[in-house]
Amino acid sequence: MGQENIIKDMEKLEQARNRFITEIAKNIYLYNITPSVGRLYGTVFFSEEPMTLDEMSKAMGMSKTSMSTGIRSLLEADMVERVWERGIRKDLYKVEDDWYKSFSNVFINRWRNATELNKQAIEETKGLLNRLMDETEYEAVRVKAEKDLKKLTEVEEYYGWLTEVISLFETGAIFDIVPKSSKERNKNKSYE
C-alpha cells in the first residue's frame, strides 16, 4: 500500500472527531456560546498540543480575528486556558480538561449573575410599589399594587431557592449528593 493511505486514515480520524465537534457546536448554545465558537472549542479539545491562533485559523478555515474573539469568549467562560511553552512566542491555548470544573463554572457564573440581578430588581420594584401604596389615595391603584407585591414575593421565594441550588454547585456539595465516579453513584442507587 502507498503513502496515500495514511492520509486516508487521517481523514477518517478527522471525520470521527468531526462527529463530536458538530454535536458540541449544536448544543453549546446552552452555555450562551455560538456554534462557531463551539467548533473552535471542539478543535482545541482534540488537539494533542496546545494551539496557536494561527493553527486554529488554519484548522477552522476562518480568520484569525475570529479566533481571537472566539478564544476570548472561551477564556472568559473558563472553558479554555492559556499555557506557556518556552521558546514559543505565540499565545498557546488548551481546553480546561476538567469538564466538571469548566462547565460548572459557566453554569454557576451565568446563573449566579442573573439570579442576583433579578433579586435586586424585585427588591427595587417592591420598593416602588410600597411607596406608591403609601402615597396613592386611590383604592384601585392600591389593590393593583398589592397584587403585584404578592406575586413578587412568591417569585422571590423561588429565587431564594435557586440561589441555594447554585450554591450547591459553587461549594461542590453537589458532588456529595451526586458523586463524580459512576461506581459511587451506582452504590447510592440501592437506597433510592
Add this chain to the structure above:
Amino acid sequence: MGQENIIKDMEKLEQARNRFITEIAKNIYLYNITPSVGRLYGTVFFSEEPMTLDEMSKAMGMSKTSMSTGIRSLLEADMVERVWERGIRKDLYKVEDDWYKSFSNVFINRWRNATELNKQAIEETKGLLNRLMDETEYEAVRVKAEKDLKKLTEVEEYYGWLTEVISLFETGAIFDIVPKSSKERNKNKSYE
C-alpha cells in the same frame, strides 16, 4: 385633586412593573428566550386577567404576529398556559404561576435533550475511532485515535454525572435537598 392624578399613579405602577420586566427581559436569555419575548412574559405576568393576543399587542406596541409567535415560544417552554373563559372567543393566556415548575421544565427539557444528544455523539465517535483502530496499519493513527478515545471516555463520565443531576430536578428529589420553603432551608443550615 383632579381625575388626572389616578392616571399619574397608574403610570407609576406601570413604571414599577417595568423595572422588573426589563430585568427579566435581560436575563431570560438563559432560557434561550429572546428579550422581546421576555418582555411579553413580563407583561402577561403582571396582568391581573388572562390576556388576548390583541391586548398583548396593544400593551407591547408590537404586531399581533409577533405576539402569536412569542406566546408560542412561551407555551412550548411551559412558561405560559392557555385558559378558557366562557363567552370569550379569543385565546386567553396567563403565566404558569408555579415558577419552580415552569422554570425547572425549561431547564430540564433543554439540558436533558442536549445531554442525550451529546452522549449519543460520543458513542458514535467512539465507534468510528474503534473501527479505525482495528483497520489502520499506521501506528501514528492508532496513537492519535487512542488519545481521542481516552478524552471521550472522560467526557462521558461527566455526562453521566450531568444526567444524574438533571434527574434530581426531574424527579423532584432536589426539593428534598433544597426545600422550597425558606424556613425549611434555614433549619438545614445548622448542620452544614
Add this chain to the structure above:
DNA sequence: AAGTTTGTTCAGAAAAAACTGTACGTAAAT
C-alpha cells in the same frame, strides 16, 4: 349561506450578530 372575527403562514423589511481584512500598537528579534 354570507359575513365577521381570530390566529397563523409567508415574503419581505429592518435590526442584530457574526465574520473578515486592514491598520495599528506592542513586544520580541535582528
Add this chain to the structure above:
DNA sequence: ATTTACGTACAGTTTTTTCTGAACAAACTT
C-alpha cells in the same frame, strides 16, 4: 535602531434573526 512577528480594535460586509403587514384558513355569528 530597525525590522519582524503577533494579537486585537475597528469599520465594513455578509449572514442570521427578528419583526411586520398582507393574505389566508378556520371557526364562529347572524
